[in-house]
Amino acid sequence: MSTAAFSIDNRIVFDKDILGGQPHIAHRRIRVKDIVQWYDLLKMDADEIATTYELELADVFAALAYYYHNREALQQIWAQEELLVDELRTSMPSKIKRSVNGLN
Numbered sequence: 001m002s003t004a005a006f007s008i009d010n011r012i013v014f015d016k017d018i019l020g021g022q023p024h025i026a027h028r029r030i031r032v033k034d035i036v037q038w039y040d041l042l043k044m045d046a047d048e049i050a051t052t053y054e055l056e057l058a059d060v061f062a063a064l065a066y067y068y069h070n071r072e073a074l075q076q077i078w079a080q081e082e083l084l085v086d087e088l089r090t091s092m093p094s095k096i097k098r099s100v101n102g103l104n
Contacts, residue, residue, distance in 0.1 A: 008062045008065055008066050008069075010026060011025065011026055011058065011059055011062035011063075012024070012025065012026070012032060012062055012063060012066045013025075013026045019031055023063075023066060023074075025055060025059045025062075025063060028053075028055070028059075030053060030055070030063075032063045032066055032067050032074070033074070033078060035049060035060055035063035035064060035067070036063070036064070036067045039060075039064060046060045046061060046064070
């Protein structure tokens with residue numbers, strides 16, 4: 001068993017070419033945002049998240065610690081993303097919905 005110390009810095013990483021530069025679990029495509037949503041919105045506990053997504057429990061706690069340490073900044077970024085998604089939905093309505101409603 002390894003005795004190397006782990007920190008948030010080596011478990012939570014950023015790469016502008018991966019997941020749009022969002023903070024995520026190292027070597028995985030699981031964002032901090034995903035962990036937070038599973039924990040807060042879906043009420044999954046840390047063990048359940050780790051088991052379901054084959055993560056180490058330390059990864060889940062690192063993501064949550066990162067979020068709580070940077071909560072305001074992350075919430076602002078995520079709110080801006082939601083506004084952009086809403087704007088895109090408005091400006092580019094679903095072709096499927098138009099077809100279903102007979103509005104080719």
